Amino acid sequence: MRLCVELLAAPAAKRRWSEEAKGRMVAETLAPGVTVNEVARRHGLKANHLSSWRTLARKGKLVVPEVAGAEFAAPVATAQAVDTPVATATIDLLIGPVTVRLDAATPAARVAELAMALQART
Template structure:
């Protein structure tokens, strides 16, 4: 059945319907065949798309920098992207309270 779906112009839906299956079940088998986990007999006219080799994106750890304002017993930790004007405002406000 999987091999039948590889013939150009034939849809998974029509093959599934012809064999009394749900299309998603047949699609699962096609996925297994594509991954080499299911043997599919050769059918004349069948075309299987060559697997594409794509690089997997790797999550690179991002260093998180912080700015610590230490004024007396108070510590305020800010993100490094905090604008300088905002940091100055906070520093002055903290200093005024001590």
């Protein structure tokens, strides 16, 4: 009588890729005619991981070595003057039918003086 035993392999340990290795693999996908699936298969990882790394590279969060004929370049930060609207806060004193609008930088003592003066007039 023969006994047949089936051996099941334990799942592989979760691999950790260095940032440099991720960048190199992403760079491979940027060559013309190369697909994410073939690069992922060659390195033994899932294509969705490699696609996520490509997204990080596009956002400038993963350094990718330069590749001749690459489909996209990593973003480069440059200083630019940006016109941002300045929000001005105001203080509105509403006493009876009178409304006085003051700049938010008006000292508290002055606001109190105006409020008391307006209240005395009504």
